[in-house]
Ligand SMILES: O=C(O)c1ccc(O)c(O)c1
């Protein structure tokens with residue numbers, strides 16, 4: 001699959017964008033007109049720079065508001081087009097995207113449109129240019145790819161073809177199956193973008209909220225499957241208008257973009273292998289699906305295959321002064337299992353929940369989540385996959401006879417380790433802390449239930465794709481939770497059996513009182529690790545007896561809880577007494593409590609009753625508000 005990206009996806013100057021695209025490994029780029037017009041580089045410079053960087057210049061775009069116009073306007077539009085064709089010849093480019101008219105169209109007549117497009121194609125032919133006609137989802141008269149292609153077919157000119165853009169097609173819910181019926185020679189270009197499902201006008205959605213494949217909710221593998229079956233072999237090029245990507249680090253965004261195409265290529269191959277072509281498609285006849293896929297002219301690379309992770313292997317917290325972490329874990333009921341024989345780390349366990357306290361933090365570093373270990377079938381295969389998806393490798397020192405973990409840095413800089421757990425729930429590496437520390441047991445008592453990681457605003461989408469593609473977690477639609485410092489976007493990534501649940505939170509940055517203006521706001525991201533136990537009330541009582549500082553829940557919460565659930569007064573009293581939170585739905589019940597925050601980390605204990613599958617979402621605003629209050633109290637007493 002030839003990969004491409006439109007310069008409009010990235011921040012920086014045209015030169016910076018081109019360099020970042022080459023570093024990330026793209027085959028070619030689309031030049032977005034504004035990037036050229038505003039550049040100090042001459043078209044000849046751009047042509048040379050692209051050649052030097054090994055990038056092909058695949059598409060010049062957009063050319064707007066051409067068709068469905070009066071005769072006067074048509075003449076002006078042809079003149080405008082000719083100027084662009086001349087420019088393209090200086091750039092050494094041969095394909096231009098012409099999008100359907102949104103602004104100046106006044107005549108809704110397909111015959112007239114076809115005549116006008118034919119005139120454009122004739123002119124393009126004189127300049128050796130190919131016109132790729134794209135239906136914008138908000139085009140005045142033409143906003144559907146099949147309509148645009150009917151016009152292309154009607155004109156039947158070698159210099160006029162179709163541009164398929166997944167956003168315009170999937171945002172309108174158009175059926176993608178008819179793409180297969182388009183003559184491949186007539187598909188001049190394919191653009192891909194994903195997007196979250198939002199209910200807003202399609203223009204604003206398209207201009208601000210597109211994301212890279214795998215970061216939204218469109219069925220892009222299916223879209224691509226139909227494109228491949230049509231016989232298309234040209235570039236598959238990202239065109240993502242996104243406010244965040246356009247202001248974040250250009251090289252990093254380009255790598256995120258490339259990862260999305262590598263992943264989409266694999267997903268498209270998988271889709272083709274598991275979906276039978278409609279009867280009559282030549283390549284579908286006989287043989288296996290995979291063999292059928294290989295008969296299509298576009299070659300699709302695949303990746304090392306991994307199953308979903310089977311569970312959390314460990315969580316690691318790090319601090320310069322680990323005393324308070326040790327205290328809190330002890331109060332929660334964790335057992336200290338000793339120190340590692342060669343490294344400055346401690347092991348704490350409760351059932352099969354393993355927490356490593358890492359003492360190798362820089363001076364004055366406050367407690368924070370540093371790493372997560374996941375159980376996978378084959379750490380080597382999973383690691384190969386992650387590396388092919390451009391995940392940055394984390395070196396981890398180890399001695400002879402010690403388990404070597406394959407590790408990667410996630411976009412939020414949490415280190416992700418790929419481990420091999422035992423079927424009895426134990427982990428072999430605990431031997432490095434002492435013999436016989438873990439009791440084998442199939443029971444899922446005291447395990448890591450979920451981990452909640454705060455995401456910097458500019459890396460949220462990248463994180464979703466990272467965990468989806470490298471770790472095979474399934475993203476769920478995101479929710480927004482009210483907090484005193486703003487809405488917190490919260491997205492669950494999980495395995496189908498829920499043995500791994502990761503919650504990504506886009507946390508607003510709180511400007512603390514008294515912070516020096518002009519200095520960067522102190523990060524107040526809070527992250528947490530939640531452990532599931534069998535009897536939360538007993539766990540809470542024991543923790544209270546050991547002196548644990550619970551997150552204090554306001555009385556108003558319990559009054560509201562009673563109003564909503566009509567709870568037994570004794571049970572309500574217990575919840576109130578122990579600062580427990582409660583939720584219930586058709587599937588079951590959820591009891592949980594939180595510890596006070598230490599550094600940027602806090603802990604949660606949960607009990608899931610029945611098949612309760614959530615996280616106590618109605619309680620999240622209460623937690624945020626109490627933590628916010630507490631943070632303010634702390635900053636006030638500091639000044
Ligand atoms: O938003 C637009 O105007 C626009 C322009 C060119 C495209 O290829 C496109 O998909 C959208």
Ligand SMILES: [Mg+2]
Nearest residue numbers: 134165191239
């Ligand atoms: Mg487009």
